[in-house]
Every structure is written in structure tokens, then in C-alpha cells.
Amino acid sequence: MTKALAVDEVWPRPANFSFRDLAPVRAPVSQAVLEGFASVPKRLPPFLFYDARGAQLFECISRTPDYYVTATEAGILARCRRELGELIDERTVILEYGAGEMQKIRSLLAAGLPARYVAVDIAREQLVVHGVDLARDFPLLSIEVVHADYAHLQARELALPEDCKRLFFFPGSTVGNLEPQDAEAFLRGAADIVGVKGCAIVGVDLQKDSALLHRAYNDSAGLTARFNLNVLARINREVGADFVLSQFEHVAFYNSSAARIEMHLRSRCAQTVTVSGHRFDLAAGELVHTENSYKYLPEGFAALAKRAGFGWVQMWTDDDQQFGVFVLRANPPLDPLRSFHQRADPRD
Secondary structure, three states: OOOOOOHHHOOOOOOOEEEEEOOOOOOHHHHHHHHHHHOOOOEOOHHHHOOHHHHHHHHHHOOOOOOHHHHHHHHHHHHOHHHHHOOOOOOEEEEEEOOOOOOOHHHHHHHOOOOEEEEEEOOHHHHHHHHHHHHHHOOOOEEEEEEOOHHHOOHHHHOOOOOOEEEEEEOOOHHHHOOHHHHHHHHHHHHHHHOOOOEEEEEEEEOOOHHHHHHHHOOOOOHHHHHHHHHHHHHHHHHOOOOOHHHEEEEEEEEOOOOEEEEEEEEOOOEEEEEOOEEEEEOOOOEEEEEEEEOEOHHHHHHHHHHOOOOEEEEEEOOOOOEEEEEEEOOOOOOOOOOOEEEOOOOO
């Protein structure tokens, strides 16, 4: 597990590394919790997952055999290296939202070296530690890490060069955490960022057997449960709440009618909690909704991307068709690649 470091502890910083802090000052953690607990049903926003401890826990989750997403997507990216390399040249700027531990970007950098890599994430310490590691490993690449909540980030704040070719990278099925209408709006913003000459690479978790999904979000090591409960620990620490973690339990299940995994925290008993001086009653068994993860059919996500302004879509998938890596462009390339729906060739 990566040791949590304060940003100022990460020295020396390579000359090709830079850091910008665009995160809003969050009186909002308390505001978001109060608004969420006043709603019916109660809910908490997913950004609360990613304090330093939460970011560490998610790194551990991504390495468990139960959570197939990370390894499956990494395998697709590795096997499609030749095709990915065709998307990158010396004028390319790669922009990644939710960069995390920056492992998947290494598959792209193995395919081709761009002019610049811009990583955006809300987990500040993780962003700096892994950004510095990446800068040391790729000394010829300009690396900028931006501490920000990309859900509230304006593209103009990133000050990307106007004359560059832009590649928007959004791996890990994070798009599934958005409501479908919000995912469409998000992709429309990505289409505006990359323009007619650029492209987007988006990881999408596909619909599959519900038993496999259940194992992924209820892993045998209990890491996802700790990740979910850590939200309450963060609220206690940052807002002055009095949640007793042992009085809540992690609940995750597949909602087949909505084609999504839902994550909740369930109250084990009738209780009253205090958040920033406000009291809230919870009934025994009451659920607090913390996250959704939508699972798509390939054709459904392609249609969503086209409604968002991407006129050309290609997907690579694994042999079991568990996960899709989509390449999205506003216009078809001059030399179109094969077909929309294809498996990654293990010989590549």
C-alpha cells in the first residue's frame, strides 16, 4: 500500500513535473453531507471516497482477483498497443481525468510519447506521489498534475495549447458512476475538449453475469466495505460528525432493471447522528446511497457517445467481453480502423 505523504514531502521534484491546485476550498464537505442527509432517500456524494485513505484502499481493491475491471482493461490496452500508438504523436497532449495511481497511462506511453500529459484528480497526495514517479520514469515527457474535482472543472482552466492534438483518456469505467444523462453531458464536454482533430479513449464496464458483479463489489478481503465505510470516518474527521462505524454495514447489489451496481451504507440499528450540529434520525435497516456503477451494452454506449457529438466509435474488448475500451472521434479517420466491435488481438 502506498504510504500517504504530504505534498511538500515529495522532493526532489523532477524538472519535467509541475503541480497546480484548482480544487475548490470545500466548506462543501459539510454542505454536501447535510444536503445528502436531508434528501429522501439519504445519499452521500462519491467524491467523499477519495481522501488519502480512500485512495489507498481503492488502489488495493484494484489489485484483488475479485475486482476484474483493472486487470481486464489493462490487458486490453496492452494488446492494442499498436493501434493506440497511431493516436499519439509529438503534438499530442493527453488529458486524463481521475488519474489515480497512473498505471493505465503507462500503456499509452508505451505505445507512443506525446508532448504533454495532464493528470487531474481529487486525491491530492496520491496525485503528486504518482505524478513524480511517472515524471522520473519518463524524463522527456512534460507532466502536469492538477488537483481538482473534474466534475466542477472548466476546461479553460487547464489552459491547454490551442494548436495541439488532444487525446482525452478516461479509463476504469468511471463513466459508469454517472447517471446516463450526466454521462452524455460529460462526453459532450470531452468532445468539445478534443475537437475535430482529437479523440477520446473511454473505459466502459459491460453488462455481464450478476454473480461476477456481486463478487467485484463485495470482495472476499472486505476492502470495498472498508472503502465505503471510510466515507463516514472522513466525515467524522473533517466535519465534526459522530458516526459510529460499527453501527453501519456495506451493502452492494446489482439492480438489473437499471443495469447498475448500487453501493449503500445500511444502518444496523435505529440511531441518531449529528453532523455539524444538525441531528438526523436513521431507522434500523435504512440505506444511505453512496455510489452507482452503470453497466452498458456496447451498442448502447456507442449510441450515447454519438448523441454526445462523437460521430465515429470503435471498441476493443477482451475474449469474455467483460469490458470495453472505446475510441471516440468527432469524424472518422482518413484510414479507418477495422470495425466498431472487435476483440483485442493477443498477437499485437
